[in-house]
Amino acid sequence: MNQITFTKPDDWHLHLRDEKQMASVVMHTAKYYKRAIVMPNLSNPVFTLELAQQYRERILKALRDDTAFEPLMTIYLTGDTSSQQIVEAKDSGIIHAVKLYPAGATTNSARGVSNLDQCDAVFRTMEKIGVPLSIHGEVTDSEIDIFDREKVFIEKHLSVLVKRYPDLKIILEHITTKDAVQFVESCSNNVGATITAHHILLNRNNILVGGIQPHHFCLPVVKTEADRQAVLNAATSGNPKFFLGTDSAPHARQEKESATGKAGIYSSPVSLPIYIEMFERENKLDQLEGFASFFGADFYSLPRNQETVTFKKEESTVPGRYDYANDYVVPLKANETVQWKLAE
Ligand code: DOR
Numbered sequence: 001m002n003q004i005t006f007t008k009p010d011d012w013h014l015h016l017r018d019e020k021q022m023a024s025v026v027m028h029t030a031k032y033y034k035r036a037i038v039m040p041n042l043s044n045p046v047f048t049l050e051l052a053q054q055y056r057e058r059i060l061k062a063l064r065d066d067t068a069f070e071p072l073m074t075i076y077l078t079g080d081t082s083s084q085q086i087v088e089a090k091d092s093g094i095i096h097a098v099k100l101y102p103a104g105a106t107t108n109s110a111r112g113v114s115n116l117d118q119c120d121a122v123f124r125t126m127e128k129i130g131v132p133l134s135i136h137g138e139v140t141d142s143e144i145d146i147f148d149r150e151k152v153f154i155e156k157h158l159s160v161l162v163k164r165y166p167d168l169k170i171i172l173e174h175i176t177t178k179d180a181v182q183f184v185e186s187c188s189n190n191v192g193a194t195i196t197a198h199h200i201l202l203n204r205n206n207i208l209v210g211g212i213q214p215h216h217f218c219l220p221v222v223k224t225e226a227d228r229q230a231v232l233n234a235a236t237s238g239n240p241k242f243f244l245g246t247d248s249a250p251h252a253r254q255e256k257e258s259a260t261g262k263a264g265i266y267s268s269p270v271s272l273p274i275y276i277e278m279f280e281r282e283n284k285l286d287q288l289e290g291f292a293s294f295f296g297a298d299f300y301s302l303p304r305n306q307e308t309v310t311f312k313k314e315e316s317t318v319p320g321r322y323d324y325a326n327d328y329v330v331p332l333k334a335n336e337t338v339q340w341k342l343a344e
């Protein structure tokens with residue numbers, strides 16, 4: 001196949017940052033995706049509806065007038081978030097999920113939740129009024145190996161949440177393991193998962209072989225080859241519980257190539273070509289549209305998009321860097337080739 005046309009996809013997990021940095025990256029997503037769930041972990045996190053409204057306005061302002069890109073906003077959950085705030089957020093029509101970061105799990109998560117019991121009333125309200133809970137599923141205990149943190153989160157916390165709140169819609173974000181795939185498959189249809197381009201492309205050798213590769217470091221960290229294959233199989237399976245979420249997470253080059261390099265892979269400019277290529281390699285291009293364009297919208301109870309995108313098979317080299325405010329950001333597959341290109 002040399003050309004493929006499908007319904008314009010959405011990105012159900014995206015980091016846009018803020019101000020000039022946001023303005024430098026948002027068009028890379030808007031080029032390929034119609035909508036995106038915008039994560040709230042800014043350095044001043046989006047704790048409230050009011051902050052989300054203001055952030056949304058800044059994003060819309062940064063977009064060129066001619067794009068129809070729609071940011072879907074989220075709120076950052078803390079131990080102090082109230083049920084009333086959740087009700088107001090839902091009523092606003094602009095908030096599509098509440099994001100749970102276990103405190104300390106990742107970038108700007110210090111104000112996240114350290115005891116899930118504190119959120120009982122909020123979870124009950126979300127369950128009742130239909131607000132999805134988006135979860136960064138990793139424990140942070142120092143004695144738990146970083147490669148086991150997703151698995152242990154599922155065992156210790158997620159399995160409890162799904163039993164306690166059976167009607168709560170839960171998205172286990174950026175799944176990385178066979179354990180996560182099996183767990184999500186075993187749950188009711190209220191539990192889904194996003195899958196990134198990097199977690200179906202890379203295994204942990206890509207971080208550590210041939211010298212440390214900081215641009216492949218993200219959280220949850222990429223896992224074994226068997227895990228990568230399990231996650232890729234889930235993505236290409238046609239099971240509507242699994243849908244596209246890039247977790248594209250730009251950091252300035254200096255912050256990545258540092259003694260304490262930040263976690264996050266910047267994939268917006270290449271994510272869709274990578275997904276297409278990986279589905280093609282598996283001989284599963286027929287499953288791409290469901291994964292990229294239908295299942296996430298269905299899970300979030302939003303309409304499917306009407307527009308289409310066309311990609312042609314044509315090799316191109318990914319730029320080594322993109323401007324990022326006063327610095328630059330190195331994308332996934334920098335200076336390497338991708339096989340599919342948007343037909344303009
Ligand atoms: O690698 C990651 N980067 N994982 C996350 O969960 C957050 C993200 C970021 O915001 O940088």
Ligand code: ZN
Pocket residue numbers: 013014015039247249
């Ligand atoms: Zn993320």
